Amino acid sequence: MAISVSPVNSNKVFALIESDSDQDKGGLFVSNNAGKTWSMVSGDNRLVQRAWYYIEVFTDPKDEDIVYVLSAPALRSEDGGKTWKRLTGTHGDFHDLWINPDNNKNMVIANDGGAELDEDNETKAIIITGNGEKAFVAGADISEFAHFDVSQGGELAAKGQELLFDFVENLSTPVIAAVNGFALGGGLELAMACHFRVAGVNAKMGLPETTLGLIPGYGSCHGNDTDRKHGDR
Numbered sequence: 001m002a003i004s005v006s007p008v009n010s011n012k013v014f015a016l017i018e019s020d021s022d023q024d025k026g027g028l029f030v031s032n033n034a035g036k037t038w039s040m041v042s043g044d045n046r047l048v049q050r051a052w053y054y055i056e057v058f059t060d061p062k063d064e065d066i067v068y069v070l071s072a073p074a075l076r077s078e079d080g081g082k083t084w085k086r087l088t089g090t091h092g093d094f095h096d097l098w099i100n101p102d103n104n105k106n107m108v109i110a111n112d113g114g115a116e117l118d119e120d121n122e123t124k125a126i127i128i129t130g131n132g133e134k135a136f137v138a139g140a141d142i143s144e145f146a147h148f149d150v151s152q153g154g155e156l157a158a159k160g161q162e163l164l165f166d167f168v169e170n171l172s173t174p175v176i177a178a179v180n181g182f183a184l185g186g187g188l189e190l191a192m193a194c195h196f197r198v199a200g201v202n203a204k205m206g207l208p209e210t211t212l213g214l215i216p217g218y219g220s221c222h223g224n225d226t227d228r229k230h231g232d233r
């Protein structure tokens with residue numbers, strides 16, 4: 001069983017209850033009078049499908065009709081538990097959820113692949129493209145690091161990988177690279193870090209830094225590139 005009291009309306013209590021699997025009477029129940037009387041609001045089997053392992057219910061800090069259930073999938077209801085949408089994520093088996101009490105679009109959800117931070121669950125996809133028709137991204141400005149020594153170069157590569165490329169790759173919101181022109185060096189690697197790539201007819205991709213004796217630094221020469229081929233168009 002899992003219980004959650006709405007922070008918006010303390011008379012509203014949700015209870016997620018497993019039942020004897022033969023009778024299939026489990027599901028989500030709600031009380032609007034602080035537990036005096038209860039009614040079933042959903043018998044959707046997804047809500048209690050892994051009850052033998054764990055089930056969690058969370059009420060939204062700003063809206064008493066938004067409810068989350070974690071029971072292998074992560075599910076979200078905006079109508080008090082009547083209907084449910086599945087949340088996407090970097091891995092299955094969602095185990096815990098923290099919702100920012102001051103901003104219900106800011107949450108951290110933990111699944112078997114780790115934790116991820118979603119700023120806005122209204123954003124369904126992110127498209128990265130270049131301004132104009134010449135370049136998607138022409139790559140790093142060599143002049144910015146031509147004078148770096150080995151350790152500075154190594155630090156730039158490590159920081160850049162973490163702050164941008166890993167961040168994009170691990171976003172649970174799908175990121176689409178709309179390649180409209182040159183995608184060179186770090187620009188091509190940014191497209192590769194996205195979940196999907198759509199190349200325009202004028203798309204030109206390459207790693208020209210190799211002509212400067214530079215090893216491409218952001219993932220094009222390492223990492224599981226086969227994963228990135230998924231969804232190319």
Ligand SMILES: C[C@H](O)CC(=O)SCCNC(=O)CCNC(=O)[C@H](O)C(C)(C)COP(=O)(O)OP(=O)(O)OC[C@H]1O[C@@H](n2cnc3c(N)ncnc32)[C@H](O)[C@@H]1OP(=O)(O)O
Pocket residue numbers: 135138139140141142182184185186187189207208209214215216217218
């Ligand atoms: C970390 C990564 O693994 C490593 C990297 O990303 S290394 C960098 C890889 N990228 C490159 O080598 C691309 C270098 N640029 C080019 O080859 C050519 O500029 C291009 C093919 C993109 C376009 O050529 P072209 O149409 O002739 O325009 P061009 O006059 O060269 O450049 C237009 C403007 O963009 C700028 N620009 C081009 N590429 C740039 C880059 N990578 N960084 C900063 N500015 C760049 C030029 O300096 C020029 O600026 P200006 O108008 O102020 O003079």
